[in-house]
Amino acid sequence: xxxxxxxxxxxxxxxxxxxxxxxxxxxxxxxxxxxxxxxxxxxxxxxxxxxxxxxxxxxxxxxx
Amino acid sequence: xxxxxxxxxxxxxxxxxxxxxxxxxxxxxxxxxxxxxxxxxxxxxxxxxxxxxxxxxxxxxxxxxxxxxxxxxxxxxxxxxxxxxxxxxxxxxxxxxxxxxxxxxxxxxxxxxxxxxxxxxxxxxxxxxxxxxxxxxxxxxxxxxxxxxxxxxxxxxxxxxxxxxxxxxxxxxxxxxxxxxxxxxxxxxxxxxxxxxxxxxxxxxxxxxxxxxxxxxxxxxxxxxxxxxxxxxxxxxxxxxxxxxxxxxxxxxxxxxxxxxxxxxxxxxxxxxxxxxxxxxxxxxxxxxxxxxxxxxxxxxxxxxxxxxxxxxxxxxxxxxxxxxxxxxxxxxxxxxxxxxxxxxxxxxxxxxxxxxxxxxxxxxxxxxxxxxxxxxxxxxxxxxx
Ligand SMILES: Cc1cc2nc3c(=O)[nH]c(=O)nc-3n(C[C@H](O)[C@H](O)[C@H](O)COP(=O)(O)OP(=O)(O)OC[C@H]3O[C@@H](n4cnc5c(N)ncnc54)[C@H](O)[C@@H]3O)c2cc1C
Ligand code: SF4
Numbered sequence: 001x002x003x004x005x006x007x008x009x010x011x012x013x014x015x016x017x018x019x020x021x022x023x024x025x026x027x028x029x030x031x032x033x034x035x036x037x038x039x040x041x042x043x044x045x046x047x048x049x050x051x052x053x054x055x056x057x058x059x060x061x062x063x064x
Numbered sequence: 065x066x067x068x069x070x071x072x073x074x075x076x077x078x079x080x081x082x083x084x085x086x087x088x089x090x091x092x093x094x095x096x097x098x099x100x101x102x103x104x105x106x107x108x109x110x111x112x113x114x115x116x117x118x119x120x121x122x123x124x125x126x127x128x129x130x131x132x133x134x135x136x137x138x139x140x141x142x143x144x145x146x147x148x149x150x151x152x153x154x155x156x157x158x159x160x161x162x163x164x165x166x167x168x169x170x171x172x173x174x175x176x177x178x179x180x181x182x183x184x185x186x187x188x189x190x191x192x193x194x195x196x197x198x199x200x201x202x203x204x205x206x207x208x209x210x211x212x213x214x215x216x217x218x219x220x221x222x223x224x225x226x227x228x229x230x231x232x233x234x235x236x237x238x239x240x241x242x243x244x245x246x247x248x249x250x251x252x253x254x255x256x257x258x259x260x261x262x263x264x265x266x267x268x269x270x271x272x273x274x275x276x277x278x279x280x281x282x283x284x285x286x287x288x289x290x291x292x293x294x295x296x297x298x299x300x301x302x303x304x305x306x307x308x309x310x311x312x313x314x315x316x317x318x319x320x321x322x323x324x325x326x327x328x329x330x331x332x333x334x335x336x337x338x339x340x341x342x343x344x345x346x347x348x349x350x351x352x353x354x355x356x357x358x359x360x361x362x363x364x365x366x367x368x369x370x371x372x373x374x375x376x377x378x379x380x381x382x383x384x385x386x387x388x389x390x391x392x393x394x395x396x397x398x399x400x401x402x403x404x405x406x407x408x409x410x411x412x413x414x415x416x417x418x419x420x421x422x423x424x425x426x427x428x429x430x431x432x433x434x435x436x437x438x439x440x441x442x443x444x445x446x447x448x449x450x
Contacts, residue, residue: 009125011110011386012393013359014441031393031437053086053366056358058108058128 001045005035006059016060019051020044024060033059068168069094071372072157074147075173075308076100078108078361079339081128083171084139086369096139097165099157101146104196105131110358112199113220114388117227119203123196147174150315152332169372172312172323172337173365176305176356181215184277190299193224205298209233213286213296215274217244219387221302222257226389228298229266236267236294238286243270249396249432250406253420256413256434257389264390269294305356307341322354327378328371329364336372338364348380349399359384382447392416395437397444398430410439419443 003023012031016024022044025034040048045064052060071087073080076098084096100106107126115121134141142159149158156164178192189209191202206212206228214225217239225237241247243254244261258268269288277299278285286294307322317331318324322343325331329344337344339361343354355364360383367379386395404422411418411434419439422430431447433440 009111011388012395012437013384013386014395014437015359015384017441018444026437026441028438030435031395049089053082053089054359054362056110056362 002063003038004061005033009057009059011057013056015054016051019054020047023048070167071169072097072165072167073171074099076106079365080173081106082362082365083369086366088137090373098139099142099145099147103144107196113223116199148311152316170335173339174308175340177308179304179306181301187279188282190283192301209298211295212298213294214300216302222389224300225266229264236269238269240273249400252406328376329368329379336368338368347378355383357385394434395440396432398447400430
């Protein structure tokens with residue numbers, strides 16, 4: 001699984017961090033998403049998919 | 065799951081689309097039909113009053129998915145078609161085309177429609193903002209306008225006022241309430257939002273209602289209840305919204321300011337609701353609530369899809385909301401009852417950076433962050449402790 005994000009559209013909701021804290025973080029200043037792990041391991045796939053679906057701006061893209 | 069072959073979703077927007085996608089993600093391989101009365105492919109609304117109005121995003125960018133995705137997921141999209149009724153006995157939905165579509169499970173995700181002024185709404189230059197077409201019409205109006213009056217200082221009106229001001233227009237923001245967004249977050253916090261607007265040059269006229277709109281054919285101004293007159297070539301009416309349930313009247317589906325649902329978001333057997341239109345019983349808070357926020361549309365739709373397919377679970381989210389106005393990003397988790405007590409827990413309103421706590425009947429019920437996203441996320445954990 002490869003994860004990519006479109007920082008421009010991110011609204012800093014932080015739902016991704018709540019769903020998959022090992023894969024996503026947020027910048028301190030504005031809350032914009034930071035991708036910690038571009039190719040998360042098997043055990044993180046479910047949480048990463050959840051994050052992609054939850055993100056209200058739909059800016060998390062997965063290639064599986 | 066074996067008795068479910070056909071799921072029909074009415075309302076092709078955030079909640080409707082998420083329902084359809086979650087059904088597929090959870091392995092449902094029956095028919096999924098998504099019916100929507102707008103002609104555009106499903107798109108996202110929050111950018112309309114922000115990036116689209118400001119012109120920093122092309123309208124197409126708000127689209128959720130491209131055509132190919134609907135085909136790949138085998139979601140039967142019927143756009144430009146309105147549902148006009150439901151027969152819960154025969155389990156069919158009637159459409160504006162005259163068709164009847166049978167369902168085993170029905171999901172109502174028709175959202176809300178903007179409330180209108182009692183008089184003057186028909187004048188040219190008077191706008192509402194709910195759809196992409198609304199936003200484009202407003203944008204075109206703004207391009208020609210010098211003065212703009214926004215009626216209603218809730219989140220939508222406040223955001224639009226900020227966008228219009230950023231575009232260099234003379235902007236007045238009018239509301240009967242004493243400060244902007246007081247119904248959402250109380251008078252003290254709303255006061256700081258009012259200051260933010262004033263510092264950016266918005267003429268904030270709160271504590272006074274609109275008497276009437278002036279103009280013949282096209283609007284030229286707004287007369288306030290105190291007799292003062294504001295010039296306007298564009299008026300945006302943002303005075304709230306009403307659930308889009310007119311098509312359900314007489315169907316036997318319980319309606320009361322939205323579609324009334326149980327803890328699992330089910331209204332009558334086989335019929336569910338999600339998103340802005342759904343009023344459900346939140347078991348953990350012990351209240352019936354309806355939430356007009358973007359995050360809820362996604363979360364509730366996911367919950368409905370899972371409840372349709374598997375062991376039903378009560379839907380008990382911590383509501384989340386955000387708004388962008390000028391340089392302020394305000395985010396909030398939880399509930400903000402009118403009589404809650406607000407305290408600043410971190411930061412300082414003078415710096416326009418703070419985390420506020422809202423207490424109600426002795427318990428922490430809501431946390432709000434103003435340009436402090438990380439601290440707010442930590443504060444959210446406090447809400448879940450109780
Ligand atoms: C301009 C704007 C800015 C916003 N900004 C924010 C924000 O910053 N933060 C936030 O948290 N929330 C925001 N929101 C709220 C958020 O967009 C909504 O909560 C969300 O769109 C709800 O999704 P929904 O799918 O339930 O309803 P909707 O998005 O309203 O979709 C319902 C759909 O159903 C269609 N429909 C209605 N009746 C019928 C029928 N009989 N037959 C067929 N189709 C029908 C409608 O035309 C519509 O397409 C904003 C809303 C607007 C309008
Ligand atoms: S959930 Fe989406 S919008 Fe929110 S911080 Fe993560 S990427 Fe950004």
